[in-house]
Amino acid sequence: xxxxxxxxxxxxxxxxxxxxxxxxxxxxxxxxxxxxxxxxxxxxxxxxxxxxxxxxxxxxxxxxxxxxxxxxxxxxxxxxxxxxxxxxxxxxxxxxxxxxxxxxxxxxxxxxxxxxxxxxxxxxxxxxxxxxxxxxxxxxxxxxxxxxxxxxxxxxxxxxxxxxxxxxxxxxxxxxxxxxxxxxxxxxxxxxxxxxxxxxxxxxxxxxxxxxxxxxxxxxxxxxxxxxxxxxxxxxxxxxxxxxxxxxxxxxxxxxxxxxxxxxxxxxxxxxxxxxxxxxxxxxxxxxxxxxxxxxxxxxxxxxxxxxxxxxxxxxxxxxxxxxxxxxxxxxxxxxxxxxxxxxxxxxxxxxxxxxxxxxxxxxxxxxxxxxxxxxxxxxxxxxxxxxxxxxxxxxxxxxxxxxxxxxx
Amino acid sequence: xxxxxxxxxxxxxxxxxxxxxxxxxxxxxxxxxxxxxxxxxxxxxxxxxxxxxxxxxxxxxxxxxxxxxxxxxxxxxxxxxxxxxxxxxxxxxxxxxxxxxxxxxxxxxxxxxxxxxxxxxxxxxxxxxxxxxxxxxxxxxxxxxxxxxxxxxxxxxxxxxxxxxxxxxxxxxxxxxxxxxxxxxxxxxxxxxxxxxxxxxxxxxxxxxxxxxxxxxxxxxxxxxxxxxxxxxxxxxxxxxxxxxxxxxxxxxxxxxxxxxxxxxxxxxxxxxxxxxxxxxxxxxxxxxxxxxxxxx
Numbered sequence: 065x066x067x068x069x070x071x072x073x074x075x076x077x078x079x080x081x082x083x084x085x086x087x088x089x090x091x092x093x094x095x096x097x098x099x100x101x102x103x104x105x106x107x108x109x110x111x112x113x114x115x116x117x118x119x120x121x122x123x124x125x126x127x128x129x130x131x132x133x134x135x136x137x138x139x140x141x142x143x144x145x146x147x148x149x150x151x152x153x154x155x156x157x158x159x160x161x162x163x164x165x166x167x168x169x170x171x172x173x174x175x176x177x178x179x180x181x182x183x184x185x186x187x188x189x190x191x192x193x194x195x196x197x198x199x200x201x202x203x204x205x206x207x208x209x210x211x212x213x214x215x216x217x218x219x220x221x222x223x224x225x226x227x228x229x230x231x232x233x234x235x236x237x238x239x240x241x242x243x244x245x246x247x248x249x250x251x252x253x254x255x256x257x258x259x260x261x262x263x264x265x266x267x268x269x270x271x272x273x274x275x276x277x278x279x280x281x282x283x284x285x286x287x288x289x290x291x292x293x294x295x296x297x298x299x300x301x302x303x304x305x306x307x308x309x310x311x312x313x314x315x316x317x318x319x320x321x322x323x324x325x326x327x328x329x330x331x332x333x334x335x336x337x338x339x340x341x342x343x344x345x346x347x348x349x350x351x352x353x354x355x356x357x358x359x360x361x362x363x364x365x366x367x368x369x370x371x372x373x374x375x376x377x378x379x380x381x382x383x384x385x386x387x388x389x390x391x392x393x394x395x396x397x398x399x400x401x402x403x404x405x406x407x408x409x410x411x412x413x414x415x416x417x418x419x420x421x422x423x424x425x426x427x428x429x430x431x432x433x434x435x436x437x438x439x440x441x442x443x444x445x446x447x448x449x450x451x452x453x454x455x456x457x458x459x460x461x462x463x464x465x466x467x468x469x470x471x472x473x
Numbered sequence: 474x475x476x477x478x479x480x481x482x483x484x485x486x487x488x489x490x491x492x493x494x495x496x497x498x499x500x501x502x503x504x505x506x507x508x509x510x511x512x513x514x515x516x517x518x519x520x521x522x523x524x525x526x527x528x529x530x531x532x533x534x535x536x537x538x539x540x541x542x543x544x545x546x547x548x549x550x551x552x553x554x555x556x557x558x559x560x561x562x563x564x565x566x567x568x569x570x571x572x573x574x575x576x577x578x579x580x581x582x583x584x585x586x587x588x589x590x591x592x593x594x595x596x597x598x599x600x601x602x603x604x605x606x607x608x609x610x611x612x613x614x615x616x617x618x619x620x621x622x623x624x625x626x627x628x629x630x631x632x633x634x635x636x637x638x639x640x641x642x643x644x645x646x647x648x649x650x651x652x653x654x655x656x657x658x659x660x661x662x663x664x665x666x667x668x669x670x671x672x673x674x675x676x677x678x679x680x681x682x683x684x685x686x687x688x689x690x691x692x693x694x695x696x697x698x699x700x701x702x703x704x705x706x707x708x709x710x711x712x713x714x715x716x717x718x719x720x721x722x723x724x725x726x727x728x729x730x731x732x733x734x735x736x737x738x739x740x741x742x743x744x745x746x747x748x749x750x751x752x753x754x755x756x757x758x759x760x761x762x763x764x765x766x767x768x769x770x
Contacts, residue, residue: 070572078561277556281617283525284550285573287542451526 067286071294072301079265079302088261089306092254093313100320118143121193122153122165127172133203142196150181157183166197247318249388251342252415254310256381258346259411262303263353264371266295270361271370288451296354300347307346311339338418341428348435349411353378355439359446362453380408384416391416395423405431407438474537476501476625476656477522482531484517491517492528493680499656499673501624504647506671506688507660508758514680515660516553519627523550536624546575549623553630553660555614559603563594563613566602567620574621581620588616592642608639615643619650626650627658632666644670664758676762683765695761696754699727700734702741703750711740723750 079085120143123130134144145162147153153165164182172178178197180189199219206215227235273279282291356377357370364370384391384403391400395417403413404423410431417423477499484492492514499505507515520526522533524540535544557566564585571581589595592612602610611634619626628647632640647670650657659667674691676684684691702708703723713732718725726737734753741748756764 067573067575070569074569272559275556276559277552277554278558280520280525280552280554281550281556281570281614282573284523284548284552285545285570287524290542 068290068294068297071286071291072298075269075295075298076301078269079262079299080305082265085261085265085302085306088257089309092310093317096313096317100317119193119196120145120162121196122147122156122162124148124150124153124165124167126170127168130168130201130204132207133200136196136199138192138196138199140192142193142200144200154181157181164193168201247314248338248415248418250314251338252385252412254307254314255342255346255349255411255415256385258303258307258310259349259353259381260378261306262299262350263357265302266299266354267357267361267370267374269295269299270358271364271368274362274364289447292358292447292450296351296358300350300354303350304343304346307343311342315339338415341418342415344432345411345414348432348439349381351439352407352435352442353381355442355446359442359449362446362450377408380406381412384409384412388416401427405434407431407435410435474501475499475534476536477658478532478534479518479522480532480534482518482521482528482533484514484521484526484528491680492521492677494531495675495677495680495682496531497675497682497685499625499658501656502651502654503672504651504657504659504670506664506667506674507658507677508664508667508674509662509677509683509762511662512679513662513677515662515677516629518677519550519552519629519658519660522627523548546621547624549618549621549626551615551618551626551628551631553633557602557610557614557617560601562599562601563589563605564598566613567617570617571620574623576621584620584622585616588620591646592616607634608636611635612639612642615646619646623655625656625658627660629660630662631659632661632663664762668758674758676758676765678762678766678769683769684761691761692755695756695764697727697756698730699725699754700737701725701750701752701754702737702748704741704746704748706746708741708746709744711737713737725754 118141122145124147125131131146134146136142136144147156147165150167153162156162157165164180164184166178166180168178169175202219203215206218229235273282286294357374360373360377361370364373387399387403390397391403391413394400400413400417403409404417404427414423414428414431475498477497479498480496482492482495483490495514495518497505507518509515517526521528522535522540524542524545533540536547538544561569564582567585567588568578568581571585572578576584586595586598589598594609594612597605597609602613605613615628615631618628626647631643631647635643647657647659659670661667668688671688673687674684675682701723702725708724711726713729713736714726715729716727718727728734728737734751738751741751
């Protein structure tokens, strides 16, 4: 068998056997399932609010027009009781005959000001109470002056339903909204984790081989080029397997979440082009960082030193996450465009932008081409570094030495 | 066909000339010593033979072929800086590293078991390398070197860190390999360790070849023409002895140019003293090395 393929197979199988890899790969699906399951369990044990328990609210009407509609249906139904003096109402409040009371002052029609008294310490008045009081006020203000339908509309005049159209005027498949944003954001984080798990393993593996002094034994059987290619592809295949597991479970989990939990989550969707692009950017992003890690890893004397040297390259990958807000709010901003094109930041930026707006095709094409060119360029450099520094043990060369050696290599 | 021919090879790192115009050849069926102090350029020479680094100039020919990826399969190389994957089992390590030498997994497996049996490590085949003692690990590394039945075996400091029992075992296997017609290159700075094994040697110092040829001839050439005698009683006057040096337990007698050790032996026997030891002095490789280096200066 071809030696490169042997190395790919070996690295792939060894990575699959790593405990940390297995834990990472399974953690995401398991956490997702736990979250959905946990939600349902909590739903199951939380008793639904007792229906029919009527709430009594007192009021003092200094205007003199709020006499009717004192029974407000709703969840829970609210019954309104009128008082003439605040002292009376306070007495009943302390006796807990009423849960709260409010005063409609004589200048209410010009100010709209209502004062509310309650025994509870609360962040803000409960939604149900507000709705009941609003409904009571509106009904009394308009009662007899217009139809009951108009009164209902005045109470809730705007139930907004927005629909996004595509260029042909058809209803677009992706309707945006927070749901459409959550998935790409999640994907960008998964992508980041997947890229750095596998390229991190590469760095660690090289460091270990250097520390274990096995490199020279390997190089007595295969060339540096074969070793580098085999390791990068073998670990890449493992990372790809991890990414596939995540993408598939993401699809299933989203389905489950939107049917069982509903609400915001029912708007979650994983569009097909997101799946395809995340695979493309995983492969490119992984290759880019793997090559960088291999270069840096062979310079450092130990796995740890190699790791320190790569921080300068891994930091840019995370920058788009810090700038998420900017990218989401201004997808066409020049900074967003630069981040899309710059190879180190491209994978994550593209994921984030996909959720909020369409990325012009030219930007995707240019960004992919730039990444490929960078990968090839770095590969040539990494092979040189690999050959030069792999057999240097014991000390990490200084920057000047690195430059000097590379000139001669 | 020689196993190795190296012609006028030079290599420098930066401004430092590490190997300077070195030439030698190694035949199949011989043990060849590549000796010299630390930093002499031995490992660099070997790495060039393994195509791990490229020479600046000169030619290297392995088993009748120019260096290429394919020649690597015919060589077993035990590097000075060596180790194994710690988390993988003994058998798995052997099979994987053997398969990188182009042999099939099934053949590698049966060969691995055969070799493990030879060094009494078969019961440990399922253990991870990190569970083995240091000495066992080193034996496994040696097995990795020869598992693919190479015709050329290159051992860089093979005895470093081995206990006497394993050293003896290793020497036996090396002699076996020679009798099977393999070419073996032993590289070491501990010259005395390999003296008994080598047929021919190349001695290098600071990148230069300083001595090259059959070990026996070199030893004769650098011999002092003296004998060591350990005896009881009083030694009388001996003809042909230029001077004496007393070491307490024994005495070294320096002979003039016409006198052979046999003549001294005859005189001692005729004097009737009891002889416990009589040895023709041959200089050790260490001493020869020191002489050669001193002469150069």
